[in-house]
Amino acid sequence: MAAAAPGPEDELQEKGGVATHIRDEKPGDAAAVRAVVEAAFPQPTEADLVDQLRADGDSVISLVAVDDGKVVGQIVLSKLTAPFRALALAPVSVLPDRQNAGIGSRLIQAGLDRAVQDGWQGAFVLGEPEYYSRFGFDAALARNFTSPYAGRYFMALALNSELPVTEGNLIHAPAFAALV
Numbered sequence: 001m002a003a004a005a006p007g008p009e010d011e012l013q014e015k016g017g018v019a020t021h022i023r024d025e026k027p028g029d030a031a032a033v034r035a036v037v038e039a040a041f042p043q044p045t046e047a048d049l050v051d052q053l054r055a056d057g058d059s060v061i062s063l064v065a066v067d068d069g070k071v072v073g074q075i076v077l078s079k080l081t082a083p084f085r086a087l088a089l090a091p092v093s094v095l096p097d098r099q100n101a102g103i104g105s106r107l108i109q110a111g112l113d114r115a116v117q118d119g120w121q122g123a124f125v126l127g128e129p130e131y132y133s134r135f136g137f138d139a140a141l142a143r144n145f146t147s148p149y150a151g152r153y154f155m156a157l158a159l160n161s162e163l164p165v166t167e168g169n170l171i172h173a174p175a176f177a178a179l180v
């Protein structure tokens with residue numbers, strides 16, 4: 001299933017009375033992003049992953065959600081070695097007191113829209129099927145790919161009608177080695 005057509009990812013949207021703006025991460029955002037990722041996850045592993053992906057130049061799309069100048073969410077799509085142009089989506093983080101207000105969904109959709117715009121052919125994610133299926137991710141589509149993350153929580157999404165092939169080897173960026 002293809003991702004939704006590209007939309008204006010910097011649009012302002014009122015949610016609970018607060019205007020949340022989605023934009024590209026800028027160089028000065030790193031500390032604020034780290035604080036958000038550390039707050040979202042119980043251990044620092046994911047915050048270390050975000051920092052390492054950035055340091056290694058493997059962070060391809062990094063978007064932040066900003067409320068009144070404050071970073072409240074972030075998403076990274078990183079380089080993935082695959083039989084076609086593909087990205088790995090992870091992690092997605094929203095400040096605990098801002099969760100369940102649609103920010104994570106907007107970050108994911110904006111990240112996928114950007115990937116479509118930039119000509120990426122597929123995206124892979126390790127996560128809750130119940131959540132990621134909302135964006136078109138499908139575990140069955142990922143089934144014949146080889147990866148340390150393969151399994152029922154590993155899902156694929158075609159970004160341009162269909163994946164060029166539905167099997168092959170996937171190698172995540174080196175920063176992910178800490179997570180396996």
Ligand SMILES: CC(C)(COP(=O)(O)OP(=O)(O)OC[C@H]1O[C@@H](n2cnc3c(N)ncnc32)[C@H](O)[C@@H]1OP(=O)(O)O)[C@@H](O)C(=O)NCCC(=O)NCCS
Pocket residue numbers: 040041090091092093094095098099100101102103104105106127128130131
């Ligand atoms: C997962 C996360 C990014 C979602 O962001 P969010 O802004 O809270 O999500 P949204 O408001 O867009 O969507 C909320 C919906 O997602 C569901 N959801 C959130 N996390 C979920 C999970 N782990 N599994 C299944 N569903 C989940 C909620 O139940 C809610 O469902 P509803 O729409 O039926 O009420 C955010 O909760 C978060 O940062 N969690 C901690 C870090 C994490 O687990 N990241 C994902 C793995 S990389």
